[in-house]
Amino acid sequence: MPNDPIEPQAVYQPITRSAIFIVATLTPGAEHAATVRAWCADVAALVRSVGKRVPGGNLSCVCGFGTDAWDTLFGGPHPASLHAFREFGAGDRRAVATRGDLLLHIRAEHMDLCFELATQLIGRLGAAVTVVDEVHGFRYFDMRSMVGFVDGTENPVDREAVDFTIIGDEDLSFAGGSYVIVQKYLHDMTGWNELSVEAQERIIGRTKLSDIELDESIKPTCSHSSLTTLEEDGKEVKILRDNMPFGSPGKGEFGTYFIGYARSPAPIEQMLENMFVGRPPGNYDRLLDYSKAVTGSLFFVPSQALLEALAERNP
16 A cells, blocks of 8 residues: 555454464453553554564564454543444354454464474563464465365455455554455364265355356355455455464364454444344355354554554553
8 A cells, every 4th residue: 555654453454374364361450451551552562573584485474453352451542343243043043242352363384383483472471361263364375265176266356355345544543454354164064064065056056177157047046255345336346355264183172263354333333233143134155054164353444554553452
């Protein structure tokens, strides 16, 4: 964003081969809150220090805060669209809300870089936070998801990525920031692999090998791509996904870590409602017959300058 004076965090960086996702909760107490605030000024320096050890490793970190954590740590003003994660659906098909005060999205070409940075960042926080979820993700062949389809094909790029992910004058106090929703999905790979390729393609809405979108005449309205495509005033509204597969074959765990960035949480929430409730209601995403969301949190990502300035906040 060479013409924009407000530098965002590394939201729209190129997708890397490795990532670590950490969600943590705050430890109550003024001393612990002060530790987290001071840590905000150290994040960028730690990224630079670790990244210098492997030039070309594309190390980055995005740091976000949940709504309760923002109020506890920084007080007002409050990002306009920051709120608790909204649940959608019911029963076994539900986008669940789970507690999360702090998000770290660490990316690099090599897992050792991610691991070292995570160690340094969490080490600085110490007893001030408790890690409630940590996922180590990897690139799966040619950008495939765990279910075997290419992921993120319709991601916005270049200026379009900025326009869809970075807050502008609609919330001037938080310009340069972004919103991010994360969910951890676990897949029934046994059931999924029992389906024919053609059946899988109708659920996803794209061809499996060539990653071509199915023709509208044959693509079901309940397909994943149909329900996650949004239009407003005749134009498509996009989000930026940086999903990563993860798993443990020995435990029979196979999953996808969904992470979506946008300048407002509204489009991501609409996509989730379409998936879990249906468009119209009942016409839900059939991928959810084989995938279960086990976490869900919403965070605000301040601009780089604001992140460092938050160290001086005292509510």
